[in-house]
Amino acid sequence: MKTLHVMTSKWTILVAASFLLIGCGTYKNVGKATNGSNLYQLTVDDYPCQVWNQERVDKVMGLMPSTMMKKWEGDILKRGEQALAGIPDLYIKWMAELHKKNGFSITAEDPGFTGGVVIGGEKYPEQMYIYPRTDIVDLVMQHETGHAIMYKIKFEMTQFLEELGPIADNEHENPNINAYPQLYDIGTEAYHKEFWAEAFNSYYCSPETNGLVKKQFPKTIPLLEKYLEKPIWVQ
Numbered sequence: 001m002k003t004l005h006v007m008t009s010k011w012t013i014l015v016a017a018s019f020l021l022i023g024c025g026t027y028k029n030v031g032k033a034t035n036g037s038n039l040y041q042l043t044v045d046d047y048p049c050q051v052w053n054q055e056r057v058d059k060v061m062g063l064m065p066s067t068m069m070k071k072w073e074g075d076i077l078k079r080g081e082q083a084l085a086g087i088p089d090l091y092i093k094w095m096a097e098l099h100k101k102n103g104f105s106i107t108a109e110d111p112g113f114t115g116g117v118v119i120g121g122e123k124y125p126e127q128m129y130i131y132p133r134t135d136i137v138d139l140v141m142q143h144e145t146g147h148a149i150m151y152k153i154k155f156e157m158t159q160f161l162e163e164l165g166p167i168a169d170n171e172h173e174n175p176n177i178n179a180y181p182q183l184y185d186i187g188t189e190a191y192h193k194e195f196w197a198e199a200f201n202s203y204y205c206s207p208e209t210n211g212l213v214k215k216q217f218p219k220t221i222p223l224l225e226k227y228l229e230k231p232i233w234v235q
């Protein structure tokens, strides 16, 4: 039986359904984002992401049909565009292809937590929810895109999660973990997926946050370099 798997804080709700929902973070409840993993949680105050010029923004937005982004407007839209501009074209194109196939969309809407990805019956993302708040929207966009891209990588490279698990668990031994509470238990697939999404966000947010992962989690970097496109600033 397929399940609807909603995780918020320490609660897990399992409901029979034909899709899977990855729900991330509990930002609005605690003032600061909680974190699904022990990777450093980026915040706009501490680590604003790289600001891209209009040419880069226009190029990225031009790769996606306008129907793919729902309910985006004003400052929220601007920050969402900046976040997407930091993500390699290959992944943007993949999401645009999904849109054509199954109607995949990125929605600026409160899903009950900071963000989430709905995975359809074919095990591909069908919708991404981004909580529309200017101080977190770009980081959440990149985190949730990380979850979505995980399904691309997982299908193309079957060893991916098997490789990720031990690394993500092992990095817990690193003393430089962040002070934010973790939502998931070490050793679980949910934990590994959150670790991945946070790593994805840090990898692409800015040269500074990329360097932060290198410094704090040196074992994670080879995995990111193996499976991910190079950041835009080194392409």
Ligand SMILES: [Zn+2]
Pocket: 022, 023, 024, 025, 036, 143, 147, 193, 194, 197
């Ligand atoms: Zn997540």
